[in-house]
Amino acid sequence: MYRFAQDLQEGIILRRRNRFVMDVLLDDTVVACHCPVTGRIGDLVFDGVPCLVSTNNPRRNTAFTVEAISIDADRQWIGIHQGRANDFVAYCLDTDALPVFPSSKHVEREQVVASSRLDFKVDGVYMEVKAPLTELFVTPLPRFERRAVTRPIETERLIRHLETLIATLPETKRAVLLYVFLYDAPVFTGNPNRKQDARIRQLIRDAIADGLEIWQLNCRFTVEGIVPLNCFETTLHFK
Incomplete structure (x- = not known):
């Protein structure tokens, strides 16, 4: 934990x-x-x-x-603290709790690549962490009011980081996009309502052939800390 x-x-x-x-x-x-x-x-x-x-x-x-x-x-x-998600991933790497990197030896955080900053470099492989919160994959109780949403989800930052991550592939031959849910979420396959969704999906599909992997980490959040539940590859869901 x-x-x-x-x-x-x-x-x-x-x-x-x-x-x-x-x-x-x-x-x-x-x-x-x-x-x-x-x-x-x-x-x-x-x-x-x-x-x-x-x-x-x-x-x-x-x-x-x-x-x-x-x-x-x-x-x-x-869990809604996205900065906490990165600290949790660092803990999982340190304790060999992520099958995406089962025995990491050298972990670096906040790596500057071109004009962007990627979250991790693990044994020479870059990894970007995303903790989606614009859509929650649980059924809220009726007493919780929900607001009608008409505007698209903004994705410029995601595209910039994704393009930077993909740009590392010619050198490293492997890169990882890790979706972290600080709760037990279903398999995440993207959000068709987001702005430029078609462009994002095409970027991912093209990059998978060059070595991009998509993974998902689910957790249990408690008053004492965060427990990893499961970590699994979802690359096939994005092809």
Whole structure:
């Protein structure tokens, strides 16, 4: 298990004030918490959603960060801290818990390639980590309000990172796009509603022939930490 520095606290989100701040009821006190996701989190209206929060540096404007939410009948925690996903992947690499790299020897993070930055370089192979949150693959309880979404999901950053990752293939002959879900999600095959979806799928299909692999990592999120559930290759689903 990837353990947090201290156990998380459970609270209730009262509202998402803006892109960066959520008001959360902790015990009997309303506190402003950092929201680690600047974009959409599913199509949820954050009113009465259970959450887990971590404690930040008290000198920050927001003393807490919302780490996870729960919206389904199974009360599964869904991790929403995308930066936490990279730390968790680093832990999995260090403990040989990722079959995509079963016995990694040399791991480097935040590698600058061209004008972009890729998340990992593992034994000479580049890996980009994505933690999709614009769509949540659980069935929310009826009491959680959902907002009608008409605008497409923005994907410019994904395309830039994907093109950079693919550009490493002539030299390395292998590259990995790892989708991380900080909960137990079904097999992810992309999102047809996203902007430029056809272009993204074509980029991936062309690159698979040159050595691009697509993998998925599912987890269980708890107040103590994150447990890897399964990691499996999904390349065939993108061909």
